[in-house]
Amino acid sequence: MGRPPRRLLTPDWIADEALRMVDDSGDFTMPGIAARLKVRPSSLYNHISGRGEIIELLRARMMSSVDVEAVKAKSRTWSDVVIGLAREYRRSYAQHPRLIPLFTAHTVQTEVAFNMYNALADAFVSAGFSSADVLHAITAVDSFVLGSALDVAAPKEVWATPANANAAMRSAIAAATPLESRADAAFELGVRALVEGLVVLSRQAAN
Amino acid sequence: MGRPPRRLLTPDWIADEALRMVDDSGDFTMPGIAARLKVRPSSLYNHISGRGEIIELLRARMMSSVDVEAVKAKSRTWSDVVIGLAREYRRSYAQHPRLIPLFTAHTVQTEVAFNMYNALADAFVSAGFSSADVLHAITAVDSFVLGSALDVAAPKEVWATPANANAAMRSAIAAATPLESRADAAFELGVRALVEGLVVLSRQAAN
Numbered sequence A, B: 001m002g003r004p005p006r007r008l009l010t011p012d013w014i015a016d017e018a019l020r021m022v023d024d025s026g027d028f029t030m031p032g033i034a035a036r037l038k039v040r041p042s043s044l045y046n047h048i049s050g051r052g053e054i055i056e057l058l059r060a061r062m063m064s065s066v067d068v069e070a071v072k073a074k075s076r077t078w079s080d081v082v083i084g085l086a087r088e089y090r091r092s093y094a095q096h097p098r099l100i101p102l103f104t105a106h107t108v109q110t111e112v113a114f115n116m117y118n119a120l121a122d123a124f125v126s127a128g129f130s131s132a133d134v135l136h137a138i139t140a141v142d143s144f145v146l147g148s149a150l151d152v153a154a155p156k157e158v159w160a161t162p163a164n165a166n167a168a169m170r171s172a173i174a175a176a177t178p179l180e181s182r183a184d185a186a187f188e189l190g191v192r193a194l195v196e197g198l199v200v201l202s203r204q205a206a207n
Helices: A011-025 A030-037 A051-064 A068-073 A078-093 A097-104 A113-126 A131-152 A167-174 A179-206 B011-025 B030-037 B051-064 B068-073 B078-093 B097-104 B113-126 B131-152 B167-174 B179-206
Strands: none
Touching: A011 A030, A011 A051, A011 A097, A051 A078, A051 A097, A051 A113, A068 A078, A068 A113, A078 A097, A078 A113, A078 A131, A078 A179, A097 A131, A097 B097, A097 B131, A113 A131, A113 B167, A131 A179, A131 B097, A131 B131, A131 B167, A131 B179, A167 B113, A167 B131, A179 B131, A179 B179, B011 B030, B011 B051, B011 B097, B051 B078, B051 B097, B051 B113, B068 B078, B068 B113, B078 B097, B078 B113, B078 B131, B078 B179, B097 B131, B113 B131, B131 B179
């Protein structure tokens, strides 16, 4: 293995390598990171406690690029806040879609993530949701954003047109715009519909 | 390698092994499958054309368990059809969440998937959506379902309660019910809100 380049090993450098492995193959392992960095696996543990800490470091990176204060500053209503945060959150996560199943399988711990979750919770509280429904509404937005971030990584042709496609589906496929604007348009329709629907349901619950 | 057990090698057996690899590590490779089956990689290509065909075989399995006709039979409105299909689709995909990024990165080709997509397209056409909006509405439902299927695999504690969590977020976390019912409740709220919102937006577009 040679002499470990100990002066270079930092949590961020370890996280960089984990991220490259996830982009390449959908996951990372501690021995895999060690091999790529040409250090002993035990050396990694001098800098990070393990897999969970790396996942949270990567989550913190993705969340840091969501500018919560900027979204709040330009929003007039709680719906604007939710839609604006969802848009930023999707943009950030779409850059590394294969991280998404690792994030959803791990407890959210990094402090910086709570800048966004706090703002979402405030928005739904101000809309009159109960605490349980605040959590469900946040989860619903979260699920929609993560699915939409995966859609950004979709191939140019999302659906082939096999023999089994009916007339309605064929017309819909034929109407598809190029990838980026298709994914963006679907996200914008979906996030407006989701928030609009949450408004309707919260009014019904209040009556 | 020994003598390849050629009599056993079938597309389904290859797909079984790919699925186990995805469940374990988030992805599969042709050499990896070959090693696990103790055959030469070249032997696999006598049965399947490659990675893409395996992904579509696995998609076909997941989609086969969505009973489109049963959902249509018990639905009174187009909203019922969409919500019922979303519910079945999530149930199926939640069993193997790590397949999801592989599916979203690959063109949908398997005929059986179009049983569901055709029914969704018919539902949105009957709701008065344009062809482009039919595609965006289907994509929005798809994204929400896939994100929600990932949430089924979330840890018991989705959010820790770090110092940075505000009062609204702390109350929401404290109100969380146990995992399965939490994820189900979030999905049910979200899918009803999404479809309700699509109704509102389609009425606005029609006026």
